[in-house]
Amino acid sequence: MKVELFVSKDLEEPYAKIYTDVLTDNIQKAMALLEDNENVRENEERINENNSILAVKKGQNIVLLDFEDIFMIRVEDKQTKVFTEDMDYLVKKPLYQIEENLDSNFVRVSKSTIVNLRKIKRVAPSLKGMMFIELKNGLKDNISRKYLHDFKNALNL
Structure with missing residues (x-):
């Protein structure tokens, strides 16, 4: 578009x-x-x-995503990417600005990643005190020790 x-x-x-x-x-x-x-x-x-819509880009198109459709937001190669069940999009805002507008279903799990708690499939121990997270769409990431406490609080653990 x-x-x-x-x-x-x-x-x-x-x-x-x-x-x-x-x-x-x-x-x-x-x-x-x-x-x-x-x-x-x-x-x-x-x-x-x-706190219900995020404007993102896919090629020349601008797409309005409902927060409930977002699985993960991650910085890769200096670009902020938003992942849904089967697509990924770009957003020009830095991660911290996006995080300010997200609802309580989203939690930061590392310096470069925010996940939607409703899209988590499993969480398991990983290396050196970190935790491993897998989302329902197959995306995987590590929860760093720095953000582990906030992640557990978000899950009421």
Whole structure:
């Protein structure tokens, strides 16, 4: 999806036009979010308050992901990637900025990884006091000792 932004002081109120050949669920969500508010700034605040949607990129397309669809967010090769059940997406924000807007179902397990607690398949001991985590979609990572206490607290252990 190609996105263009025009800023003009001549406008009385912001408006958006969306051109598409197929009306997808994500486009309908975007339209609903834009129509629900008087301006884009209020819309961004509402998204952050609700903690329910994350805008990500796949190629030229912008996709709005529900938090419940996110399995893991991880920094790889200096890029922040968001993993769902069978796809991965890019997001331009650094991990700490994304973490600020996530709900309590997400917990940081290492310097470079945040996981959705609802998507965990198993947790097992690993090397040197670390724990190993496997998600329901097959993704694996280590829980570092630094974040192990917070992880256990998030699981009420």
